[in-house]
Amino acid sequence: MKGLLFREHGVVVRADLDTPIPGGGEVLVQVKAAGICGSHLHGVADGMYPHPAVLRHEFAGVTEDGTRVAITPVPRDRLVPIPEGASFTAGAMAEVVANGAHALARSGGAQRKTVGSSAPDRLGGPPCCAPANREPAPSGSPT
Known part of the structure; x- marks a missing residue:
């Protein structure tokens, strides 16, 4: 899978990442749209995040069973379904x-x-x- 990797102080790159394996009570989501919060960018610039780290925040995607969801990484019972007709971009902004x-x-x-x-x-x-x-x-x- 692809992701934004905070590789070192001030450096963020698009990188190939291992696909995570969900644990008990977790679900894998194929990301369709994502946002990077301003706090992430400040954290990268200021060196407040440990590295390497994958940056992510608001995002929306599809679960393995086909459910369209808007999420911040949480257990399955915290997923928010996206109504049919709503875009994944709108879903990624749901938290905001x-x-x-x-x-x-x-x-x-x-x-x-x-x-x-x-x-x-x-x-x-x-x-x-x-x-x-x-x-x-x-x-x-x-x-």
Whole structure:
């Protein structure tokens, strides 16, 4: 399989890697789309990650039984199915959107509230700020 390998301080290469063998309660996923988080890039540049290491974060793919899933490496019971028609790229971004949705749910909603993000890039803002600026939909109108 192919992967991004943090080979040495500041050096990331596309490399051939051994296919992992799932242990008890684990499942092998064929990756179809993946993201590299900004924290990974900073970690590579700053030397905070041990090497060699495979970089990965948000990703989506297909399990051996054909189930389309969006995941962060977790046990099988934590996989999130991707609906038919949704792209693998959208699945790979599910965690990013889920963080914003979780923050909104914990806050009781963002209507007329100040919303901020400590994310160092554009990923933290959109999931939180779009709902914060939205007025309630008039009764009977599409949302």
